[in-house]
Amino acid sequence: MALPRGKGDAEQRARAHNRRRGSAEAGDNLTAEEKTTVARFLDIAVDSLRDNYRSGERAYQFSDDIPPGESAAAAPIAAEESAAAAPTAEAAPVKDSLEQIAAGVHSCTACPLGETRNNAVPGEGAGRPLVMVIGEGPGADEDAAGRPFVGRAGQLLDKMLHSIGLSRDTNCFIANVVKCRPPENRDPLPEERAACLAFLKRQIRILRPKYILCAGRIAAQTLLETEAPIGKLRGQFAELRVADMAVPLLATYHPSALLRNEDLKRPAWEDLKMLRAAITEDPAGGES
Numbered sequence: 001m002a003l004p005r006g007k008g009d010a011e012q013r014a015r016a017h018n019r020r021r022g023s024a025e026a027g028d029n030l031t032a033e034e035k036t037t038v039a040r041f042l043d044i045a046v047d048s049l050r051d052n053y054r055s056g057e058r059a060y061q062f063s064d065d066i067p068p069g070e071s072a073a074a075a076p077i078a079a080e081e082s083a084a085a086a087p088t089a090e091a092a093p094v095k096d097s098l099e100q101i102a103a104g105v106h107s108c109t110a111c112p113l114g115e116t117r118n119n120a121v122p123g124e125g126a127g128r129p130l131v132m133v134i135g136e137g138p139g140a141d142e143d144a145a146g147r148p149f150v151g152r153a154g155q156l157l158d159k160m161l162h163s164i165g166l167s168r169d170t171n172c173f174i175a176n177v178v179k180c181r182p183p184e185n186r187d188p189l190p191e192e193r194a195a196c197l198a199f200l201k202r203q204i205r206i207l208r209p210k211y212i213l214c215a216g217r218i219a220a221q222t223l224l225e226t227e228a229p230i231g232k233l234r235g236q237f238a239e240l241r242v243a244d245m246a247v248p249l250l251a252t253y254h255p256s257a258l259l260r261n262e263d264l265k266r267p268a269w270e271d272l273k274m275l276r277a278a279i280t281e282d283p284a285g286g287e288s
């Protein structure tokens with residue numbers, strides 16, 4: 001009889017399998033998801049005790065002993081019955097990862113932007129960022145390089161971040177709402193943003209940033225689900241709820257706007273100082 005393959009069933013099978021293995025190893029009766037949760041908690045606790053919360057990077061690769069290529073939700077019952085089918089823990093990807101997301105972005109054809117891009121731009125930066133910076137979408141330079149914010153606006157963004165102790169090399173992750181360049185740098189259409197949003201939400205879920213900084217109107221409007229102008233959205237923290245998280249989100253002007261209009265530099269600087277103050281005052285969010 002065909003067995004249902006829901007996530008709950010897979011977890012139960014994984015638990016049963018791990019119990020039957022009879023190993024004395026601590027944690028062997030946990031599913032991979034539970035082990036990942038425990039490991040993440042312990043990492044955060046250790047980071048906190050060391051006074052440099054979120055400075056480290058770690059990818060968790062626990063396995064429910066399901067053959068490589070099969071997700072936990074789709075694992076066939078035979079996998080737990082057959083010793084021969086049990087693969088090594090290292091070989092079994094059971095959890096979403098930045099690499100999986102990037103692979104999905106690179107092969108994505110969910111909207112027409114996939115037809116005109118040269119390179120998709122998944123994002124880059126620290127694996128456990130203090131701040132996740134979210135822009136609008138790749139421009140010509142980013143489309144050519146496959147990396148976010150590498151043109152003139154990107155250089156300004158790097159300077160802005162640096163001025164408050166942030167950097168994509170150490171404590172920031174930089175991504176965009178849409179991962180492929182809109183032709184002629186037009187605004188990404190609502191349907192293009194909607195088609196791409198799941199990638200961004202998955203990134204947020206994995207990265208678990210302490211703060212989100214929206215660079216510009218499109219990022220702020222998309223994440224806050226509003227049509228309000230950036231002048232109204234900036235200058236105050238909002239809260240973005242993703243999965244079990246409520247991440248403080250600050251919007252500011254896009255660096256391209258600052259390059260076009262000098263008058264916006266002062267309010268943008270006020271926003272950056274506000275972010276810096278929040279980080280510094282947050283007992284768990286400060287850097288070492």
Ligand code: URA
Pocket residue numbers: 135136137138139142147148149150153154176
């Ligand atoms: N503008 C953006 O919004 N994102 C980039 O990656 C580059 C320019």
